[in-house]
Amino acid sequence: MSTTQAAIEPLPTSPRRRGGWRAVRERESLTGLVFVAPFIVGFILFSAIPMVASLVLSLTDFDPREPDEIHFIGLANYQQMLTDPVLHESLGVTLRFALLVVPLTLAAALGVAMLVNSKLLAGRNVFRTLFYMPMQIPLVASTIVWIGVLHATTGWLNYGLEAVGLPGPNWLQSTFWVGPALGLMGLWGIGNMMLIFLAGLQSVPTELYDAAKVDGAGSWASFRHVTLPMISPVLFYNLIIALIAAFQYFTQAFVVSNGRGDPDRATLFFNLNLYREAFGFFHMGYASALAWLLFVIVLGLTVVLFKTAGSWVFAGGERCPRWPGRSAGRGPPRVRSATTCGDSVRSPR
């Protein structure tokens, strides 16, 4: 990157030398800005300008096949949202799915984290690796595997259900069961959450458990009154990430339904609908408006969660996983600490 090479001038050896202060400061600022420049340029090019453009496009009937035929149509796209039955259905699908998959994956990830944190488990590292591993399978490939497993007649899940005497549903063709089926699939994505929970669990001081034991707490009580409050910051972080991910859900739904939202729009997630509007029907003005709706929803949910966080995210207990960020931390305020702990912990995007 040529921008970085522009800054090879050496800094003065002793910034404390009298007189040079301001010059030193200015040079340091300049060098810093040069290094940060890729972000600034990228932010302007790929975030700021497109955001404004997206807002403008959402007020038009832009169609990329006829870019010159673009008209300003005011708030018509937003009005259309109010009466668009497909959009309402997609919102319903997404919300119901979020209500199912967010608690499910959070609980599963926490449960597995506690299991692989147990002192009574031999080969803990092996188990951690195995529980994490499905995350590394390309989503399209893992979805294809699950499509096979969930097949009504040749899938192993229904074999298993039959073996215990339960009738296996036609998972992916039933408007009711396709949601739970995608939820099951989602269990393969608990890896990151699990590791974050694990870090949270390991940062709980053992003295607290000892104290709880002395007070006569059983294992449920010590989970409820020691573990949960102590890991509430990571729980909070995982909750936000899971919620955002639920609203971004796309690939699995696309592969399962070949991009159509089958059966009967039961997998027409918000994002899939947006994709179809933009790249299937080329209603890009309307799709821009949909994108803003998504942004408002996600932002709204995040704000609401942060507002409620004060009442249940335990401030005293925040101890980030033992990683270098902590030594650098300048006493993060209670809620931000959750993000600061967690942010280290995500794969890109």
Add this chain to the structure above:
Amino acid sequence: MRRFGAISAVTLVAATIVSAFLMPLAYMVATAFKDPSQLTAVDAPLYPAAPEVFVYQGKELKVYDVPTPDGTIHAWALLQPHREDAIFIDPANPGAGEITWIGRPRTLAQHWAFSLKVDNFTAAWETIDFPRLFLNTFGIAGLSTVGAVLSGICVAYGFSRFRFPGRNGLFILMLATIILPFQVTLIPSYALYLALGWVGTWWPLIIPHFFANAYNVFLLRQYFLTIPRELDEAAMIDGAGPFRILRSVIVPQAVPAIIAVTLFHFFWAWNEYFLPLIYLQGKPDLQPLAVGLARFNALYSQQPTLIQAAAIMAMLLPVVLFFLAQRAFMRGVVFGGVEK
């Protein structure tokens, strides 16, 4: 001794859970090695197998699982079925001659013998043009990873080592981009790339990564902050400039973080589906594995054996890489190692 019992119990429970958790992988492997006809056969086993045949006096006889009155089940070749009885040959001992069995031969189940079919792999490899998809995936993921890592290092260095006006504001702005859904910028970006003639090329999938991503910068910055400033200062006294310090002090000290970021980004790019889908629609020669595989799945959904073989080939490299780099990887996920 009680502790030993508890350890065994917990480990056994964990092993059961992890087996159920990974069961789909067993399904995938078993199916990929099966002959398509086995999937619909009624009495077929779960593992890849073929109905056994026994050649007796030049004739191919089907082998059945035959229960006998003493309770044992024999794999015998059916020579002559009748309504209420049948004549069998014991393939293990054909010299013993014909065995007459009383019972309805129709009720018998065929005997399956373990047998691996690799045809699915060769068929999938050829139909889907795997070498091209691999090359494309490597190209896109590799180039965008280079961009993401280089720009991430630069920006993280800028944020962690220099004071400049508006630094904190910029940093918060950068973190805020994390919650900005990519859909919001998607359509104008698409329109821009369309105007540039970049739709249908790799550029939209690579260029933006040369401008730093918030996750990578955050992770690298946190790590850079732990590198003692004395090292920078020592290098400075030796006359090293900021770029030189970055190259010979910071980067060598931050290798674990850089490896983690590289792996994260590479895996992310390897898996990415949405953007290649829209930017490379109708360009099968340029598409990465994820897009090609989904297309293949849509075309051949009636042939699970073929599709599962394709899925294995698509996941093999990321999974093997993960197991090899597993420690660096998970250490990256929870930095600093939660192992003690």
